[in-house]
Amino acid sequence: MKHDPALSGKLIDGKAIARRLTDRVKAEAEALRERTGKIPGLAVVLVGDDPASEVYVKNKAIQTHRAGMRSFMHMLPETTSQDELLELIERLNADPQIHGILVQLPLPRQIDPILVTNAIAPHKDVDGLGEVNAGRLSLGIDGLVPCTPLGCLMLLKETLPDLRGLHAVIIGASNLVGKPMAQLLLKEGCTVSVGHIDTRDPRGLAREGDILVVATGKNGLVRGDWVKPGATVIDVGITRIALPDGKTRLVGDVAFDEAAPVAGHITPVPGGVGPMTIACLLHNTLQAARAILDHASPDHKAS
């Protein structure tokens, strides 16, 4: 159905939009290198093996190099202790070759994710999940913005001429996506509603959305009758499912075949939000590197 010509004008091509952003980041990283002689460096830390994280890691390494940046991978065993992880983060905070640090979530149960995200130096927190950057976002102050909601916002801006006054409904209230997405859309002038696991009538709420952003991790949750006719639908979900023939396929939180005919515009999975998340990570790494290298404040000089 994704290749149905009737849908071609509706599909939001995250892959193409991500490629354009990555090309811009690459050009700006080159300019930064000419000014300072330094190459932006991103450290990625993966503890244990989560299937969604593996897709991310694979694509991220490729794209980081495409953008002319350095990538430093740290793959730690499932049994890593919290202290060992905190020690690694301290080393990365102090390493002048590294401008961005990302610790993949979820973490094994012996590790407190809040403690870990807050251990990352705020100016290297390219995931924007620490208290400082989350606080800045909620106060409307410039900072590092979480990659997935930032990517969703860019897709919405490419699709809609003006977000002001639109009702944006977000299904999912996570710290990683739903909450920062709400902050970003508020800043754009949307009327924002956030539905979550205890919401009484999520379908009724979703149907109100001129914009519908879905980030629940429950594949196929949003059916065709959850979508307001003409709405712009952003599907953040990404679940790998096994097919009868033994192959696997990535699917979103939205039942695409039902929702696409109703929606005005819709993101596919794969090829929608996923590639934008990676492009925004590179964008954030460039922002972090610039802040450190171009206008090194006393706060940044240690690195």
Ligand SMILES: Nc1nc(=O)c2c([nH]1)NC[C@@H]1CN(c3ccc(C(=O)N[C@@H](CCC(=O)O)C(=O)O)cc3)C=[N+]21
């Ligand atoms: N601290 C943290 N921040 C994250 O943003 C984060 C995380 N942890 N943990 C894991 C999830 C997962 N995630 C993905 C990002 C891109 C693709 C992606 O590139 N998707 C392609 C996949 C294409 C394919 O390989 O088939 C697509 O949708 O087109 C997938 C998954 C970020 N996450």
